[in-house]
Amino acid sequence: MDTNYRIAYNKGWRDLKSKTPAEIAASMDVEYVSSKQWFIVPFLNENYIVDCGSETIGKEPDGSVPPIGAAILILHYLSYFQSKEEIANKWVSLKEIPNGGILFYPAFHKEAIGGLIKAFGQQPELLLKCAASLGGKPAAFGDVSATFQVFPKIPLCIVIWEGDEEIPANATILFDPSIQHFLHIESIIGLGCQAADKLVQLALKQ
Template sequence: METNYRIAYNKGWDDLKQKAPEDIASTMDVTYLSDNRQFIVPFLNENYIVDCNKQSIHKEADGTVPGIGASILILHYLTFFQTRAEPVNKWVSLKEIPNGGMLFYPAFHKESITGLIKTFGHQPAHLLECAQRIGGRPARFGDASAVFTVFPKIPLCVVIWEGDEEIAANATVLFDPSVEHFLHIESIIGLGGYIANKLIKLAAPEVRRGHDIW
């Protein structure tokens, strides 16, 4: 697993070298500092510095280095695009995203949605408390929902429906359909998993969820 992530991480840096920095900055709404060869990338409610000279990524505020999974997402956001596109302000589930969304949905549900249901399905208001800590804003779906600006062009919405003795709790993660232009399907899934994992940890910080790549 670690080897696969390392390969993807290294490829992300290789891909970054193949694109003009100014094109990346203008297309993906990030800042490029040409003197330092650094990108400033907003990721959730923090800015991250992507240093092309050092091939390093760290949080602007305190220098914290993100896990390799989050680092790959940042690199993919900078490098995957082929054309200029904009969010269309609609919401779809992973199943509706082309190039594998339907195929990968069962695994995504098992790995990410199930955890959201267990954590927030009987206390949906707690979702809003946790979401606010990472820049989430209340939305009007389900019994509780929050919208996140994960990257400048990638919004994401987490929705919870409360369960009781008669009706099972449920949850979903929604994407803007334009996400297919900004990330490939594996990274879209990774992004949904990243947000779910982050929220679950905020709700129950004492619970460890295996080896943390984020």
């Protein structure tokens, strides 16, 4: 495990254990099984068991361990919040999210949005096929778009505009502005990158 990831992963467990399970479950809409010290966390259409006793995370039903980046996002989702907030039911780009969104946007565009343009810009209808594997549902933005319930309180929308000989393809990733209360900016970026990467990998298999 890379040192920076290890530091973030270990801190995630410490932060998680600094809060009470009941507070986490109520604030972040997840189930806590007190007899087993488990949180059950839906993440991109799959359930993950966060075992606070053994400090392990495994996917249902086979217990497979998620990639370290995904594991950190799950821990941050459970531990970052400071108060109970509700979804705003609006959409904004990363540039509109406080505490660094506009600063990090160029790198985010290169890493996440660029991949979406390459994968779906000339075949936008493929987005819906790939999105369905992650629980995505069609939306009404751009030429093709899909919304995802990434975590119980974190929706995300991916929009594709088809390119042609005159106009280049384009894409964007939209967030509910409430996300600033649920994840810090680095994790918001990581979440967008994870969703984009999963969709690109699914497109490559088509």
